[in-house]
Amino acid sequence: MNQNKEYAVETFSLTKVFCDLWGRTKVYAVNDLNLRVRYNEVFGLLGPNGSGKTTTLKVLLGLLHPTKGKSLVLGGDATDPKISARIGFLPEESYLYRYLTARETLDFYGRLFSLPGQVRKARIEALLEMVGLKAVANRQVGTFSKGMARRIGLAQALINDPDLLILDEPTTGLDPIGTRQIKDLILELAKRGKTVLLCSHLLADVEDICDRISILYGGSIQAEGQVKQLLQQSNKTQITSQTLSDRTVENIRKLIEAEHADFEVTSPMEKLETFFIRTVTEAQAGAVPTSGAVSTTMIGDFLAAEAAQKSILDKLVSADVSDKSVPIIKTEKPTEVETPAVEPDKELLGRLASGPQLSQPVETSEPTETKETDTRKVRDDVLEQLTGSQDKPEKQDQTDADQAEVPDA
């Protein structure tokens, strides 16, 4: 709507200082931050714990007052009802009214958006279906596990079909299927022309979905840019194919050796995420009973609808729209069934960390986004490296980055 301005979120020298009891400056939570999120992009705000991500979001939403500078959300002040009606927000934890049931919870937030009764009811049912809580919709949310509460939190952020979605660590507490689902949902929303601003320290999540990222440390931006550009290793080439006969491999080896490059041949490993999702999907197909959340492949009708199509209202009234919902698990299956090749071993990772120059997998096409999964591990490392190297001046962060590296590797 408000596309006349260039940015969905824009901050100008935003600074937030926390003072102690006597008014002495204690911490710069956000320091002279100039953040620009364009319309229709998925923007990731990254950074280690305490780097000011959440504080930035809270200042943007008017929950905290900036010490200096200002911020524009959708071209205005986020506390203006006209603006906030177009924002969906999921805080770092789902803070819910424990005594309300899941359905009542969504109804309450729907009413805050002044949604007319019919629309509200249709959306609540669609969202409950989407987050897999339909079966427990009449249970009080106080009895929900953290992940289930998270799903309700996500559902309430979507109830107004927002133009701008602000998500604070959206995948914490969620099972891998839920995580995958949120990622697919975000991609789907982006396809529909929505803007998503999310902050996280789970690099894999961010890498999968973000168009652009900013890495925050100490309340200011250390690196910013398109994920592809930041991560692309232009000095490497990667080939993916069906299983090849030994002879063909031998032939390829000869070709490559002719170019005097090192290389390595392995069978591709399935990602744990994919394996997990497949196992659970099979169990669900076998109708194993559960009292927890049910994962579905559905995205709420009103969310999956094409932007160009009829108004959401019309869509919600008509019943056949559910066909348009995008199956979630499907999306990544083809990607790795046929992924061959490169699983970097520990030695290689070590080399990668010390200097990206040394590692050379097989080549042909530049490893970019088309086959995400196979190079992910390598890219994770690079991302971490990037975080580390960018922050070198600050001692504190170096250790942070090092610590983060251990579990990921």
Next chain:
Amino acid sequence: MRSIWAVARNTIRQALRMKIAAAFIVLLIILIPVMGLGVTGDGTIKGKLQSFITYSLGLVSLLLSLLTIIVATYSLADDIKQRRIYMVLTKPIRRFELLIGKLLGVILLDLLLLVPLSAVIYGITRYIPVHNNVTAQQMQTLENEFFTARASIKPPEPDVTAEVLQLYERLKEERQLPEGVSYREIIRNLTQLKKLEKQAAGPGTELRWQFDNIRITDPNQSLFIRYKYDVSVNPPDLNIQSAWLVGDLRQLPMIPEGPGSIYPFKRRDLIRTFHELKVPAYAVASDGHLEVAFLNLPTNNTVVIFEPGEGLELLYKTESYTTNFIKAAIMIFLRLVFLACIGIFAATFLSFPVAILLCLAVFCTAAISGFILESFDYLSPDVGTIYKFTVALIIQMIPRLDRYNPSAYLVPARLIGWSLLAKMAALLVCLQSFVILLFSLLIFKFKEIAKITI
């Protein structure tokens, strides 16, 4: 508007699902009927009714007040503490709408509880006489003395300023003024003395009071003269013998039949308790004039005093018991509205335990503020001045809830005037609650909602 309503609904739901609210409701549901059967009062049916209405209305008023304070403070303070407010304020709702929504929720909850509870109390008062099989004559008495709403006229206070000043000058000349007492205090004491003098009758002497503008709606109804004796020396059997004349004494010695008739009474009453003299409405002259004469019989051998303000008044029926009861319930409701505002106010800047403590302090102070303010008058002048400009100022900002006690009207079947109710509404709700609400909105508007986390 819709979002205000959503918040209000949520607040009511929260209160109803909170166990404390349920506990209060159950307590009231059990206690009220039990009291209806249990109370005895002074043994008469009227006494039983009076005790029941005092206790049941007192209980409802107290418990609902506490519930209001708890729900109002908890609802907002806990939202802030548990950070649920993050997900509410980022929705298209203005901060003032959130506060108004919460307030509306608490007020609606009060209405939701107060209306049925009052109806039950009303029903029980109507049922008690039936349950006790009263005779038609007893019922008639009850209709006149309990199931009614009587307007009260008090004799005008005599103006004694001139006499007091005269007396002061005389005492000053005679150097009989007490040492170390301020001028104001001396004048106050002398005024009290002179007023008492005007309302005192020595043995064998007479006192007269005149009332005007009495509007009688039904000539068959009765008037009541409500009085209480104070004495200088206790008579041996604590009783005072008296003779009364009530009617249009301007016509003396003629005693015609019809409006303005003069009715004589001979009485023997216990001192320091209220008694009522029932007079036919014919005693009132056609122009609304009525005189009452009291003769202190010489055999009493003591001075009889009618304390200024409450020693004697005239009561006559103007409205039904039902209307009066509804007004009593409105009085309780207005009090609850004020408490809800205080609760919300406290929660905008205090955590739940502190907020509730503040509210309880205000509530208790308001309940006895009249007593506290009066007690300052008895302090020594220096200390009194300090208090007058500090504590007294604060207390004066708190409404004097003790003035608006519904039982004090229903027990003597006294009319709750619309003017009194309007005054209470204007002061309590329109002024004090509004100011408090305004402060709450201001504080909340600029409050930094999120906690400092880094």
